[in-house]
Each structure stands twice: as structure tokens, then as C-alpha cells.
Amino acid sequence: MLGLTRNDGHLVVAMTDPTDLQLLQDLATRTGRSIDPVISTQEDIQEHIDLSYRLTQPLVTDAKADAQPTERLTARLLREALPAQVIEMLLRQALQDGASDIHVEPMENRLRIRFRIDGILHEVMNLPVEMHPTIISRLKIMCGMNIAERRRPQDGQLSFEAQGRSVDVRVAISGTVTGEMSVMRLLDCWQPAKVGHFC
Secondary structure (H helix, E strand, O other), X not given: OEEEEEEOOEEEEEEOOOOOHHHHHHHHHHHOOEEEEEEOOHHHHHHHHHHHHHHOOXXXXXXOOOOOXXXXXXXXXXXXXXXXXXXXXXXXXXXXXXXXXXXXXEOOXXXXXXXXXXOEEEEEEEEOHHHHHHHHHHHHHHHOOOOOOOOOOEEEEEEEEEOOEEEEEEEEEEEEOOEEEEEEEEXXXXXXXXXXXXX
């Protein structure tokens, strides 16, 4: 079984057998919540457990993590990175470039990454479309979204540390004909030398 969402004292859980009353009662006792079961296959449950485990592994950090990048982020660097690092690398590059938004857009045969800078969308790179599911799932996990929901739009928020400060990011994920796209808006672009300045 796999927990999906929590809301108002209820816990939605994916199960292969939602009629297993003993398991439902045990789970309700342990969590202190009312259990709302939904049916799923064992393969789908295991796939999401494996994916969540991979994507929530700690980021690898070193002395270079908060330093000013000496090399511009490239598609090659992202392809070689762990799934859990891709989002933070994109956010750091967008912050360095003065971008207000990051658009992650699945196309038929590529994953297009665009930054909005001074109100204009600029295509900054293309990634293999095979990276799309892990990037979107990573975003959903970071924002506390339902990773199993792919039809309805979802909104969330995350924060990351860069250049000696915390930056808030608003995330919107919505469906398109080619798959789910995401828009990450960097909300807090405060510079220590310019109190009250936002980009």
C-alpha cells in the first residue's frame, strides 16, 4: 500500500485490496486518521515507492554548492546529475541569470527548458524527454503534491538555499497534450545590498 494525500483528518491510501478491513483498521489506529482506500496494482504501488525513494535521497553538497558557478549549466550536466539534483541546479542557474520563471515543457521528442528574463521567455536547453517523469515527480514530492494525480492542475511551493539566503518558489503543474508541464516562479529575489528590492 502507498499513502497518497492527507486532508482534514483523512488519509488516501492506494491498496491492492481496499476491502481488507483489518488492514484499514490497523492503519487508522497507527495514523490516527480516517482511511480512504483506492484500488491500485502492486506494480504501480511499487513503482511509486521506488521512485519516491530515489527522488528523496539527500542532495550531494560540497564547497562549490553555494559558490558562484564558474561553468554555465548545460544539458550534459543535467543528464549526468542524480534526479534529486536536477531541480536545484535549474533553480540556481535561473537565480544567477535573473530569471523570474522556469518553464519545463514536454514536447514530442524533447523536454524544453525555458527561463523568463525581463518578461521574455528564452529557451535555454533541451533535455531527453525520458527525464520528464522523474523531474515532474521530484517537483511534486518537494511541494507535497499528489504524485499519482496527472489530470488535474496542482499548485505548491518550495524553498531552497542559494547565495546566502532562502528563495521561495511557487510551482504550478498542469496537463498538456504531450504530458504535464510545470512553471516554477522565483518569488523572493531579495538582494542583501538592496533592502526591499524584489525582481
